Amino acid sequence: MPILNATYKPSIFFRNGNIATIYSGLIRKVKLEQKRERITLNDGDFLDLDWSYAKEKSEKLIIVLHGLEGNAQRPYVTGPAKLFNENGVDAVCVNFRGCSGEPNLKYRSYHSGATEDLHEVVTHILETKNYSEIYINGFSLGGNISLKYLGEERIIPKQIKGAIAISVPCFLEGSANELHKIKNKPYAIRFKKHLVDKLKPKLIQFPERITAQEVDSIKLLRDFDAVYTSKAHGFKDAKDYYTKSSCLQFLPNIQVPTLIINALNDSFLSPECYPIKEAKNNENLHLEMPDFGGHVGFIHKGKYYYNELRALEFVAKL
Known part of the structure; x- marks a missing residue:
């Protein structure tokens, strides 16, 4: 159209x-x-x-x-x-x-x-x-x-x-790159904090799936997708997740x-x-x-x- x-x-x-x-x-x-x-x-x-x-x-x-x-x-x-x-x-x-x-x-x-x-x-x-x-x-x-x-x-x-x-x-990969730019740093920090806070209870629920060290390694928003999102949902890594999930x-x-x-x-x-x-x-x-x-x-x-x-x-x- x-x-x-x-x-x-x-x-x-x-x-x-x-x-x-x-x-x-x-x-x-x-x-x-x-x-x-x-x-x-x-x-x-x-x-x-x-x-x-x-x-x-x-x-x-x-x-x-x-x-x-x-x-x-x-x-x-x-x-x-x-x-x-x-x-x-x-x-x-x-x-x-x-x-x-x-x-x-x-x-x-x-x-x-x-x-x-x-x-x-x-x-x-x-x-x-x-x-x-x-x-x-x-x-x-x-x-x-x-x-x-x-x-x-x-x-x-x-x-x-x-x-x-x-x-x-x-x-998604392009959007992830934008979110990691300085202009969006406050948003990225806020998103990452909420996501990590929600992930922490899974350390107790599923100790065999994720460790405290892995959670502590999440420094950036894309780290969350590498450590958790991709692995928990059957993707090879964050890039594979972005590629296959983009509409x-x-x-x-x-x-x-x-x-x-x-x-x-x-x-x-x-x-x-x-x-x-x-x-x-x-x-x-x-x-x-x-x-x-x-x-x-x-x-x-x-x-x-x-x-x-x-x-x-x-x-x-x-």
């Missing part, structure tokens, strides 16, 4: 990518009543799904996927859920393994390419609910999972009518209408994360690249963000 012209123009203050990113992550608040459902996965682990509903019974559902070290209560997740609820669409916000406030049961957890868990969520919904229209809205890591899921060699259920992916690191290679295969919004001032994204060629060659891909927005920071007038309003608008036209 032709590249879409972005109309997003925030106030001057929020045109700074770092300010938009930090404000959206630490300051924004969204109140949403959710009801939790725990599902058991095929390998015996669990996922917690947080549901919210439209006022009237709906046959439409949006599945919302959070980013690295996020959860289903983050404002960038509850924001679109609430907006869609107000417009007659139910929402289920997925907590990835170990992200719902309770350690998961397995040594493995979640990662950027873990589409098997999304597949199980979709299967569970189709088997237990009665939705005729399902949409997927993924953010950052969750956006990569969404796009990879839609482009892999599997039969996508007919109920899935479209997807929206926001601030997506389509090329970029799967974009040509997507066959449902999909909107990607990646801001040009997103400091987490490398040039390869803007899939212009792929969008031009796939009629189902709609790529929007606003000048502003930072990383998941599309602050807008009113209580809803630009990306949330665009997601609703995109779905309404399908």
